Amino acid sequence: MxxxxxxxxxxxxxxxxxxxxxxxxxxxxxxxxxxxxxxxxxxxxxxxxxxxTREALLTAMVIESYAHLDEALRQPEGWAALAHATRDWARAFPHEYQLIYGTPIPGYAAPPETIPSAERVARHFLEAVGDHDVAGFDTPELAEQMARLAGEDGSRSGAAAVLAELAALTGFVSLELAGHFVGTADPADALFQAMVARQGRTLGTH
Amino acid sequence: MxxxxxxxxxxxxxxxxxxxxxxxxxxxxxxxxxxxxxxxxxxxxxxxxxxxTREALLTAMVIESYAHLDEALRQPEGWAALAHATRDWARAFPHEYQLIYGTPIPGYAAPPETIPSAERVARHFLEAVGDHDVAGFDTPELAEQMARLAGEDGSRSGAAAVLAELAALTGFVSLELAGHFVGTADPADALFQAMVARQGRTLGTH
DNA sequence: ACAAATAGAGAGCACCGCTCTTGTAAACGC
DNA sequence: GCGTTTACAAGAGCGGTGCTCTCTATTTGT
CATH class of the missing domain: 1.10.10.60 (Homeodomain-like)
Known part of the structure; x- marks a missing residue:
C-alpha cells in the first residue's frame, strides 16, 4: 500500500x-x-x-450505523436490557436509527452488503432469548424460513418470535421518534416498560 | 360561494x-x-x-392518507381482521403508509391538525378490543396517560396495550416494506399471522 | 525520462423550493 | 357603465441539488 x-x-x-x-x-x-x-x-x-453516487455514500453510512448500534448492544444482557439500550441509542442518535430502521430513502433499496451488519445486531437479541421454543411460532413455514437464522441447535420458533418482537421494538421506537405518542403516551417510558415486560413473557425470558 | x-x-x-x-x-x-x-x-x-409551502401540501396528503386508511378499516371486525387489513392496505399503497407511519420527512413535523385523523384510525383498534383490562398494562402512570384515550367507561390498561400492539403492527409492516425480512421471513405472511395471533392472546381477544 | 494512471477543479445540465414582478381578467362600488 | 380593487396566473430569477464532462496537475510504473 x-x-x-x-x-x-x-x-x-x-x-x-x-x-x-x-x-x-x-x-x-x-x-x-x-x-x-x-x-x-x-x-x-x-x-x-x-x-x-449518493447512494453509495448512504450505504457506507448505513453500515457504519449498524456497527454503532451493534457496539451499543455489546454489554447489555437479556432481552429487557437490550431493548432499553436500543431505545436509548435511538433517542441519542435518531437520524442514525432512522437511517437503519426508518423509511427507506426513495430510490434507495438496502443493498445486500448491509445484510450481515443487520444480522449482527439481531444476533444479540437471538442469543438473549436462547434456544427455547416459543408457543405460537412453531408452524412448518416458519420452521423452514428460520432454519438458517436459528442455526443447527437453535430454536426456530424462538427465532421467529424474536423477529416479531424486534418488529414490535423498532415499531415502538419509530413511533416515539416520529412523535406519534405525543397526545397519549408521552413520555413513553411507562408504555415502553410495559411492552418490554410483555415481550419477556411472550419470549419466556425470566 | x-x-x-x-x-x-x-x-x-x-x-x-x-x-x-x-x-x-x-x-x-x-x-x-x-x-x-x-x-x-x-x-x-x-x-x-x-x-x-411544500409542507402544507404534504400535510393535506397526510390527512388524506389517514382518511384513506380509515376507510379501509371500516368493515373489518376484530383485531386480527383489522391488522390484516392494515397490512394489505400498506402493501397496496406503500407510499401512503410511509407518509403516515414512516420516518418523518426532515424539517417536517406532523402538525397538530393531523392528530384527529390519526386518532380516528386508532379508534377502530380500540373498539375491537373493547373495554376489558389487559394484565401488565395497569400501572398508575399509564392509567393517567390513557384517561383521555380510553374515555369514561373504557379500560385504560386496554388502551395502553392497544397502543403498544399498534406499535408492533406498524413496526412489522414498516420492516416488511423496507425489505428487512428478505433474508429470513420472506414472504412474511406466516410470521405476520403468528404475530397477530400472539397479539390476540395478549389483548384477550377471543 | 516518459507514458499512463489518477486526483482535483470548474463549468455546465436539468432539476428543486420559493419569491418577486408583471400582465390580465373578473368582481365590486358608485 | 366605468373606474378601482382584488385574485390569479405566468415568467424570470436566486441559491440549492445530483451528477457529468473536460481540462490540468501530480504521482506512478517502467
Whole structure:
C-alpha cells in the first residue's frame, strides 16, 4: 500500500466523518453530496472519485450505523436490557436509527452488503432469548424460513418470535421518534416498560 | 360561494389529485411542487397560491392518507381482521403508509391538525378490543396517560396495550416494506399471522 | 525520462423550493 | 357603465441539488 492509497484512505475517512456530521444534523434524506464535499475540503465534483453516487455514500453510512448500534448492544444482557439500550441509542442518535430502521430513502433499496451488519445486531437479541421454543411460532413455514437464522441447535420458533418482537421494538421506537405518542403516551417510558415486560413473557425470558 | 370559490376548489382538487399520483409513484420525500403544478396544468409559481409551502401540501396528503386508511378499516371486525387489513392496505399503497407511519420527512413535523385523523384510525383498534383490562398494562402512570384515550367507561390498561400492539403492527409492516425480512421471513405472511395471533392472546381477544 | 494512471477543479445540465414582478381578467362600488 | 380593487396566473430569477464532462496537475510504473 503506497502513499497514494494511504492518502485515498485518509480522504475517504474525512468524507465519512463529514457525512456522519451531516446525517447527525440533517438526517439521511438531507444528506447533500455538495455539503459533504465542502466539509471535507473538496470540490463538489471530487467526492465522486470516492463515492460514485449518493447512494453509495448512504450505504457506507448505513453500515457504519449498524456497527454503532451493534457496539451499543455489546454489554447489555437479556432481552429487557437490550431493548432499553436500543431505545436509548435511538433517542441519542435518531437520524442514525432512522437511517437503519426508518423509511427507506426513495430510490434507495438496502443493498445486500448491509445484510450481515443487520444480522449482527439481531444476533444479540437471538442469543438473549436462547434456544427455547416459543408457543405460537412453531408452524412448518416458519420452521423452514428460520432454519438458517436459528442455526443447527437453535430454536426456530424462538427465532421467529424474536423477529416479531424486534418488529414490535423498532415499531415502538419509530413511533416515539416520529412523535406519534405525543397526545397519549408521552413520555413513553411507562408504555415502553410495559411492552418490554410483555415481550419477556411472550419470549419466556425470566 | 361564488364562481370564484368554486373554481378555486376545483383547482385545489386538481392539485391534490396530482399530488396523490406523485406520491403513489415517488413517495412523500419525492414530492415535487413543480411536478405537481405541471400535472395540474399550472405554472410552477401558481401552485403556491393554493399551498403556501411544500409542507402544507404534504400535510393535506397526510390527512388524506389517514382518511384513506380509515376507510379501509371500516368493515373489518376484530383485531386480527383489522391488522390484516392494515397490512394489505400498506402493501397496496406503500407510499401512503410511509407518509403516515414512516420516518418523518426532515424539517417536517406532523402538525397538530393531523392528530384527529390519526386518532380516528386508532379508534377502530380500540373498539375491537373493547373495554376489558389487559394484565401488565395497569400501572398508575399509564392509567393517567390513557384517561383521555380510553374515555369514561373504557379500560385504560386496554388502551395502553392497544397502543403498544399498534406499535408492533406498524413496526412489522414498516420492516416488511423496507425489505428487512428478505433474508429470513420472506414472504412474511406466516410470521405476520403468528404475530397477530400472539397479539390476540395478549389483548384477550377471543 | 516518459507514458499512463489518477486526483482535483470548474463549468455546465436539468432539476428543486420559493419569491418577486408583471400582465390580465373578473368582481365590486358608485 | 366605468373606474378601482382584488385574485390569479405566468415568467424570470436566486441559491440549492445530483451528477457529468473536460481540462490540468501530480504521482506512478517502467
Amino acid at each position: 503506497g502513499v497514494r492509497d494511504r492518502n485515498r484512505a485518509e480522504v475517504t475517512a474525512k468524507i465519512l466523518e463529514a457525512a456522519r456530521a451531516e446525517i447527525a444534523e440533517r438526517g439521511g434524506v438531507g444528506l447533500s453530496m455538495r455539503a459533504v464535499a465542502r466539509d471535507a475540503g473538496l470540490a463538489s465534483s471530487a467526492i465522486y472519485r470516492y463515492f460514485p | 361564488g364562481v370564484r370559490d368554486r373554481n378555486r376548489a376545483e383547482v385545489t382538487a386538481k392539485i391534490l389529485e396530482a399530488a396523490r399520483a406523485e406520491i403513489a409513484e415517488r413517495g412523500g420525500v419525492g414530492l415535487s411542487m413543480r411536478a405537481v403544478a405541471r400535472d395540474a396544468g399550472l405554472a410552477s409559481s401558481a401552485i403556491y397560491r393554493y399551498f403556501p
